[in-house]
Amino acid sequence: MHIIRYALQQQVYYGIVEEGGGIARLESGPFEGLRRSGVRDAPDAVRILTPVAMPRVFGLGYNYVAHSQEVGKKTPSLPILFMKPSTAVIGPDDAIVYPSWGENIHFEGELVVVIGKRARHVAEADALDYVLGYTCGNDISDRVLQRRESEFGCLMAGKGYDTFAPLGPAIVTGLDPSCLRIVTRVNGVVRQDGNTADLLFSVPYLIAYLSRHLTLLPGDMIMTGTPAGVGPIQVGDRIEVEIAGIGVLRNDVVADTLPGDVG
Numbered sequence: 169m170h171i172i173r174y175a176l177q178q179q180v181y182y183g184i185v186e187e188g189g190g191i192a193r194l195e196s197g198p199f200e201g202l203r204r205s206g207v208r209d210a211p212d213a214v215r216i217l218t219p220v221a222m223p224r225v226f227g228l229g230y231n232y233v234a235h236s237q238e239v240g241k242k243t244p245s246l247p248i249l250f251m252k253p254s255t256a257v258i259g260p261d262d263a264i265v266y267p268s269w270g271e272n273i274h275f276e277g278e279l280v281v282v283i284g285k286r287a288r289h290v291a292e293a294d295a296l297d298y299v300l301g302y303t304c305g306n307d308i309s310d311r312v313l314q315r316r317e318s319e320f321g322c323l324m325a326g327k328g329y330d331t332f333a334p335l336g337p338a339i340v341t342g343l344d345p346s347c348l349r350i351v352t353r354v355n356g357v358v359r360q361d362g363n364t365a366d367l368l369f370s371v372p373y374l375i376a377y378l379s380r381h382l383t384l385l386p387g388d389m390i391m392t393g394t395p396a397g398v399g400p401i402q403v404g405d406r407i408e409v410e411i412a413g414i415g416v417l418r419n420d421v422v423a424d425t426l427p428g429d430v431g
Contacts, residue, residue, distance in 0.1 A: 249378075346364060
């Protein structure tokens with residue numbers, strides 16, 4: 169099932185994409201159930217939005233061994249976590265804004281877990297019961313600032329610029345997160361071609377681990393880490409993250425129109 173959040177005539181709805189191409193509008197958000205309203209909307213009349221408005225976003229660093237190796241990091245013994253602000257989240261076809269002072273901004277295609285219900289002290293064996301579905305994500309990162317922050321044991325601003333967390337296009341239910349192909353293209357050229365079978369810490373483990381330390385809420389997003397092949401983006405680039413069974417998350421890179429560095 170493909171669940172989308174979309175805008176139509178200045179209103180926002182959730183709907184289920186039907187096999188024939190129509191959208192079956194839901195009565196409410198998917199976290200309150202999947203009750204259909206009986207209204208059907210035409211795909212060409214809507215604008216698809218990020219799957220959740222203003223979500224909490226949990227990020228994972230170095231969750232693929234090959235990526236750790238390509239950036240010269242040792243394999244972690246526990247999940248390396250950070251958070252991206254809700255203001256970093258954008259949807260399909262929204263623009264990634266390249267900071268005017270940016271020097272080395274990278275793409276990172278990822279599988280994203282969408283939590284479906286409140287989760288605390290969840291056993292790994294039961295963890296997938298708390299998942300609504302999965303979507304595509306792009307963990308845009310300012311490598312220069314990220315490395316400066318990391319020297320002091322923190323990671324926030326380098327991952328947290330506005331527009332640095334594209335998500336979408338749909339929340340897809342019923343997938344097996346243990347074996348999904350992830351492909352990232354820059355201007356049509358494949359730059360990443362990985363598979364979640366190579367995750368160091370699996371999706372069930374990550375949910376259990378997080379819920380041991382904090383309460384996960386409906387709509388929380390867990391970006392599960394990126395495969396090898398990350399690299400720089402430039403103004404004018406088109407970045408596409410495609411995951412088997414989910415679809416393509418597409419975003420163009422535009423220049424910042426604001427003044428330069430504030431620091």
